[in-house]
Amino acid sequence: MTSRDTAWPEGTPAWVDLMVADPKRAAAFYGALFGWRFADQGEEYGHYAIATIEGRAVAAIGPQPPPVDGQGAAWTTYLAVADADKTAAKISEAGGQVLLPPGDVGESGRMAIAADPTGAAFGL
The missing domain is CATH 3.10.180.10 (2,3-Dihydroxybiphenyl 1,2-Dioxygenase, domain 1)
Structure with a gap:
C-alpha cells in the first residue's frame, strides 16, 4: 500500500493485513521477499506486527483467529x-x-x- 500523510478518500483501499496461524514464519517470508521490517504491537493487540519500509507502515501480519467455516489464512484489504x-x-x-x-x-x-x-x- 502506498503511504499517505493525509486521509484516504472514501472507498479507497487504505490498508492490508494478513492473518495466519504462524505469524513469525509469514513475517520471515515477507521480510526476506520485500525487505519489510516488523514492529510487534504487543499483547494488547494480539502481537499484530506492523510491516514497514523505510520507516513507513505498509501492511501488517497477525495471528489468525479460530477458523470460521474452514476459512484459512487470508489477506484482508481495508x-x-x-x-x-x-x-x-x-x-x-x-x-x-x-x-x-x-x-x-x-x-x-x-x-x-x-x-x-x-x-x-x-x-x-
Missing part, C-alpha cells in the same frame, strides 16, 4: 471510510454482511470486517 458504524449499517442494507462489527483500534480509529453479497470479505 477500504477507507469516514464513519465505520454508518458504513456497516449501509453494508447490511445493500445485501452484504457485517462479520465483525465496528470496534475501536486503540487511537487509530475504528474498524470492521464485512462481506459483499458474493462472500468476498473486506475491512473498513
Whole structure:
C-alpha cells in the first residue's frame, strides 16, 4: 500500500493485513521477499506486527483467529471510510454482511470486517 500523510478518500483501499496461524514464519517470508521490517504491537493487540519500509507502515501480519467455516489464512484489504458504524449499517442494507462489527483500534480509529453479497470479505 502506498503511504499517505493525509486521509484516504472514501472507498479507497487504505490498508492490508494478513492473518495466519504462524505469524513469525509469514513475517520471515515477507521480510526476506520485500525487505519489510516488523514492529510487534504487543499483547494488547494480539502481537499484530506492523510491516514497514523505510520507516513507513505498509501492511501488517497477525495471528489468525479460530477458523470460521474452514476459512484459512487470508489477506484482508481495508477500504477507507469516514464513519465505520454508518458504513456497516449501509453494508447490511445493500445485501452484504457485517462479520465483525465496528470496534475501536486503540487511537487509530475504528474498524470492521464485512462481506459483499458474493462472500468476498473486506475491512473498513
